Amino acid sequence: MEATWHRDSAVGRLTMTLPIAVIALLIPVGLFLDELPRVVRFAPFVVSVGLFGLPHGAVDHLMPVRLSDTALGRSLAVVSIVYAILGGLYLAVWAISPAVALVAFIGMTWFHWGQGDAFALRAFGDAGHIRTRSDRWASLIVRGGLPMLVPLLGQPEGYQRVVNGIIALFDPTATAAVTPLFRLDTRLALGVGFGVFTLSSLLWTARHVWQGDTSAEGLVWDAVEIGVLWVFFWLVPPVFAVGLYFAVWHAVRHIGRLAIVDPAAQQALDAGEWPAALWRFYRDATPLTIASLALFVGLYVWVPTDGSLNALLAIYLVGIAVLTLPHVAVVTWMDRQQYGKTYY
Known part of the structure; x- marks a missing residue:
């Protein structure tokens, strides 16, 4: 599949312009957010339960139908099995070794949110x-x-x-295993390494512009987004920053991806009727979003907590982790279907 949508298209404005505008406007929040009630800091994660965040992965069961002409029953069965096996195995890892499961969650999310943006840049961002x-x-x-x-x-x-x-939540003594991540020398090494890699990646991809293979517009937007996100995540407290990014950046861009493989939703967006496209998304996502909430209830019953906001956030993130692993499998399959086996 080659990109036919651009930043100035309806889906481009919703998936590329809107997220960066929201993130950039809220950067100043990082200067005073710690002074506000904790409920404000947790608000993006609360909102993400029903608005974009959790629902964005609740349409996975329809992807084989829309990308490979698989019958609905078979599609639902296959995706359900993938979720049951991968989610169940990962939940067992949380019970056995929560520190390993947590590090795996960070790595898995790193890959998944990166793959989501890499797709969006090519599909909607004019990233030649x-x-x-x-x-x-x-x-x-x-x-x-x-x-x-x-x-x-x-x-x-x-x-x-x-x-x-x-x-x-699972083993208070296991927190010692991740303590080295937060040492100053570790963070300095990671920061320098990642900063150098960030600049190097832009210079590496800029070779296509220098060779005259593409215009500089996509590269400039790429650099602007990276710069804005560096500042945002550096200044804004993590709970608010990651929660907001999940809801209004990653999830919104994935919903745009869902729209372009749903002919009726794509037609509605092209006609400027974004409420109709959004209604189709929520119609498709509601059943499995509700089913996913059962997982969170089960975790709350299974894992003892003090009922605090921090504990509820932890329960929510473990539930998201369990759902993310099979979701990553589905999205990786989508990449191969849309761009071919040589995509990765």
């Missing part, structure tokens, strides 16, 4: 400078690392509180 396998991997590593690594560098105390809170 991202065209080879090495370009895509460089972009994926940078884009996934921005929400997963930069908060560790700029907001280590807040990052550690969240990480320790998740691990402590």
